[in-house]
Amino acid sequence: MKLAADLRAFEARLGHKFQNDELLVQSVTHASLSSATRPDNQRLEFLGDRVLGLVMAEALIAADRSAAEGLLAPRFNAMVRKETCADVAREIGLGDVLKLGRSEMMSGGRRKEALLGDALEAVIAAVYLDGGFDAARTLITRLWASRIATVKADARDPKTALQEWAQARGMTPPRYTEQARSGPDHQPIFTVAVQLDNDEIETAAAGTKRAAEQAAARALLARMEHLT
Structure with a gap:
């Protein structure tokens, strides 16, 4: 052909x-x-x-x-x-x-x-x-x-890594909330926030809700590890 x-x-x-x-x-x-x-x-x-x-x-x-x-x-x-x-x-x-x-x-x-x-x-x-x-x-x-x-030495899913970080410090699992959804139906943009018991919070936006959650978790975990 x-x-x-x-x-x-x-x-x-x-x-x-x-x-x-x-x-x-x-x-x-x-x-x-x-x-x-x-x-x-x-x-x-x-x-x-x-x-x-x-x-x-x-x-x-x-x-x-x-x-x-x-x-x-x-x-x-x-x-x-x-x-x-x-x-x-x-x-x-x-x-x-x-x-x-x-x-x-x-x-x-x-x-x-x-x-x-x-x-x-x-x-x-x-x-x-x-x-x-x-x-x-x-x-x-x-x-x-x-x-x-x-590839990083520890390539865990960022949501899993953040949850393990929180639980190791006696916190409940991180809470994820969808804050906004924009763009056309065929190409949406999701904005998601993740928050810890200590009121630390990060937001991120991505083309899928899961990707936005992962990006927010990655950013919050990086900040928490830097602070501690």
């Missing part, structure tokens, strides 16, 4: 020349546009998640040969979570080539975090099926290279 120009450009950004172009097309086809003759990317997403996990576990062990499992696990979770996959997808312009149904397109599907993360996992699977494990490893280690190099 002949790839459209935008997919050829995306293929170049990936750095992988597909032998089977249909795999690339399927990897960027959302379920909202699937049909009997046009398979969607859900099965590829399932496979790509496992390929990403294996490559990332391998890469993190190689990057720090002395790290114990207790440190490797949170680093791994930080590297493979949906938000990270979505960030990588944005960096390579994956949203621009997604094949979406009209309703999904109208609701801002090209910018949705979950959709982008799932699609990137499907692309990883497509590369794996087309070129084998070495090709998939090369792709993942290149796209995640800066993140692997800078």
Whole structure:
């Protein structure tokens, strides 16, 4: 089959020349546009998640040969979570080539975090099926290279870290409140506040409520650790 120009450009950004172009097309086809003759990317997403996990576990062990499992696990979770996959997808312009149904397109599907993360996992699977494990490893280690190099020694979820900090000091778990929601329905911005028993508070805004909570927790934890 002949790839459209935008997919050829995306293929170049990936750095992988597909032998089977249909795999690339399927990897960027959302379920909202699937049909009997046009398979969607859900099965590829399932496979790509496992390929990403294996490559990332391998890469993190190689990057720090002395790290114990207790440190490797949170680093791994930080590297493979949906938000990270979505960030990588944005960096390579994956949203621009997604094949979406009209309703999904109208609701801002090209910018949705979950959709982008799932699609990137499907692309990883497509590369794996087309070129084998070495090709998939090369792709993942290149796209995640800066993140692997800078992943923190303790990459716990900031909400979990803040809760543990508070409980260690006899406080109740942090309280999160949504303070505002702005922007269009397809691209909302959530503003969330997090507060501790000692009345310390931080706010943050992001495109998802969860991301805003994490950003607020990260900022408050950093301030508390600096103060103490």
